[in-house]
Amino acid sequence: MRRREFLTLPAKGVGGLLIYTLAGEPVRVNAQEGSLKIPLKFFTEHEARTVMAASERILPADESGPGATEANVVVYIDRQLAGPYGRDKFRYTKAPWIESVPEHGYQGKETPRELYRAGVVRLGQDFAQLAASEQDKRLMEIEKTYFFQMLRTHTIEGFLCDPLHGGNAGMIGWQMIGFPGPLMGYREEVEKHGVPFQRKPKSLSQVYGRPVKGWEEEPA
C-alpha cells in the first residue's frame, strides 16, 4: 500500500471565470479563496510538482489566457495514469517487442506510468524550482523523446477535457478557446455562417443532469 500523497495548491490559482477587456485581453476572476488539498492517485507530491511545472511550460499562462496550472492539468494526468490507460490495459502488450519503422508508432514496452516515472527523473530533482528559461532548456533536451510527446499530448488533453476527468478546472480551457461544451444541438444555428456563438460553457454532467464518471474511474 502506498503512502497517501497530496498536492496542496492555492485555490485562487485554479479555475475561475474568464472575462475579456475592451482590448480583448482575458482576465480571470471569481477564483476561490483558501487552499485545495488534492489526493494524488499515482504521482508522489514531488513528481506532481515536476509534471505541473513542465506542463505549465507547454501551455503557460500568458496574455492569451490561463495556463496548465490553472486548469489543473496535473490532476488529469495523475488520474489517467492511475487508471487502466496508465497500466496499458487497452494496448497490445504481447512479446516479442521489436524495433520497427516510424509508421508503426510507439512499439516500446514501457507503460505510460513507467514512462512518466523515468521522464520525471530525467527532468531533474530541482526542475520545479528552476527559472522558466532553465526549464525550457531541459524540455528542449528531451523534446524528441516519446515521453515528451506524451506529456505534451496529455497537457493539451488535461487543459481541454471535460471537467469530469479532473482537468479543465472551471472549464477555463473551454472558455479560452470559445468551446461551449457538449450541448445537445445547434440545428437552428448551424447555418448562421460566420456569426460568433458565445455561451458560457456547460460540462457533460451539467448537460446530462447527472454526474458522469470517466473510464479511468471504472474498475478494470
Place this chain on the structure above:
Amino acid sequence: MKQMKPVDVVIAGGGWTGLAMARELTARTALSVLVLERGPDRKFADYAANMDEVDYGIRKRMMQNIAEETITHRHTLRDTAAPVRQYGGILPGTGVGGSGEHWTGYAERHTPDDFHLATALREKWGAARLPDALSVQDYPLRYEDLEPYYWRVEQLMGVGGKAGNLKGKIVDGGNPFEGPRSHEFPNPPHRKTYPMALFEQASRELGYHPYTAAAATLTETYTNPDGITRGACQYCGYCMLYGCMVGAKSQPTNTLMPVLKRKSTFTLRANSWVKRVIHRDGKAEGVVYMDENGEEVLQPAAIVVLASFTPNNTRLLLLSKIGTAYDPLTGKGSLGKNFSHTVGGGGTSLALSKPLNGFMFAGGQSMRISDFNGFQGIPADSGVLRGGISNTAGGNLRPIGSFGRIPAGESARNWGSEWKKAAVKYFDKIAMIGVFEMDHLAYKHNYMDLDPTYTDKWGDPLLRITVDWTEHEQKQRAFAAEVTGKIAQQAAKTSGARVIGSERGGRASRRYQTAEYATTHVQGGAIMGTTSENSVVNSWLQHWHVPNLWVIGASSFPQNSSSHPTLTSVALTLRAADALIERYLKKPGALA
C-alpha cells in the same frame, strides 16, 4: 467442450451486415437465427452521456479492446510485421451494432463502373499502361443488379440527399456523375456549414458540380418501412467515434434491433467470441466460440454466416482452414488477396477571419464534387488511373483534437507561449477544403495472411496485413492537392480567407502507416468473383466450396471505391439474403 442446442442459422458478428441478414431471415422465414457478438450488448440508452472526447474520441471506448486482438502490418514481403499496439489507422468497433454504432454515416452508392473496374481500366487506358502488379477485378454483378437493394437500404436508414440522376435524367443540385437512381432520396439533404457553403460557391464558380453528400444522419424526423421512427439530427458534433444520443444517426441498435427484438425466432448472444467454423466434407456444421466466462462452446447450425469486421472474416476462414490461402509469389489461392484501404488526402486549408463554429456539425454532413471521381476530369498525362471524391465536411472541430492547427511559420516549436497564442487564435478559424477520398486499387502485393509470431488473447495467430502505397497513390494525392488548391484559392478570393497549406506531401503519405487514423474502410480478403480460382465467394456471397457458408461485408469487395463501404455492404447483404431465402432454402447447394 460445452455443446449448445443446434440452430438453423448462426451469424458471427452483430454489426450492420449480420443484423441485416438476421432481419431478413427472421422476417421472411421461420428459421431460428442466433447472432454471436464478441462485444457487449449495447443499447440506445448507453449513448445518453457519451459526448466525452477523452473517453470516446481519444481512448476509443467503443472499439475492440486492442489488448485482446490486433493486426500486424508490414510494408513488403521482405519485412517483419509489427503489431499495431495502440489504435491508429483503422478503428474496428465492438458490441452490438459493431462499427455501425460509431460510424460517420456517409451513405453513398458505388458508381456503375466500380462494378466492372478491371474492364473499365483496360478500356480507358489500355492494358499496356496499367501497372503489372495491378490485381483489380470486376464484381460478378452490375450496378443495375444492386440498384433495388441500394434503394431498400436507403429507406431502411432514412438516407438524406438529392438525386443527381433520376432514372437516367440529370437533375440539378445532385451529383450528375452518379448511377441512375430509381427513386429520389427518402429525406432532404443536410443543412450547410460555413466551410460547405464556401466550397460550394467556389467549386461552382470553377464550373464544377457541388452536391450535398448522402448521409444516414437523419435530416428530418423519419419513419422507415419497418415502422421505426427516429428524430432529426441536431448537429451536436458528436458523431464519428460516438453513438448517437438522439438516435438520428442510423445505427443497428436503433434501426435493426427494435425490429429483431420482437421476433421469437431471433436470439442474440453478446460477449461471445467466434474462433472457428467447424466443417466436414465441404459442409459447415457450426462454430466454436468462447463465452463470457472464457469457456469454449460448440454451436451447431445448418447455415453459418460470417459477418465480423472485414479483416476478421478472412482471419476466421484462415483459422478454420477453409479455402486456399493466397500466395503473392505465385498468384495461386484466393483467400486473403486484394486487401485495399482508401487513398485519402490532398486537402487545402484556409484560415478565415470569422469564426467557423466548427463544433456544430453532423456525421456525413458534407459538400462534395465528383468532377474528378472515377475517370472524370483525369488528364491523360497525369499518370492517375482513378480519381476520387473531393469533400468539405461539416466542421469536425474538437477541443483537444483540433487544438494546435496553426499556419506554418506562426511558431518555431509546437509548445510554449508563442505556439499557445497561435493555437488559441486559429482554433476555430481553419477550414480544410476539399479533402479527397480516392479509389485504392488492388495490387498483387497487398494481401492478408496469418502472422507467424503474434497471437490474440486465446493464442490464435493474428491477421497480418502486407500493404504499402505505390507510385500511383502518390500521383493521386498530388493531383488531388492541385485540384483543391485551385478551389481553395477561389474560395479565398470571395471570402477574404487565406490559403495556408496543403496536405500534398509528407512522409506519412509516401509509406503506409498504422499510427494515425486514416479511415476504417478496409476491403477484400474474401472477395466475390466469377470463379473459385479468382475469388472466395460467388455473387451471392456464398462460399464457393462450402455452400452452407456465407461470408458477408466489405471483405467481399474486390477493391476499394472512393465511396464509403457501408451502404454497399448492406445492399450486398440484402441481395445475398434474397438468394439464400428464395433459392438456397428451396434447393440447398451451390447457387449457379
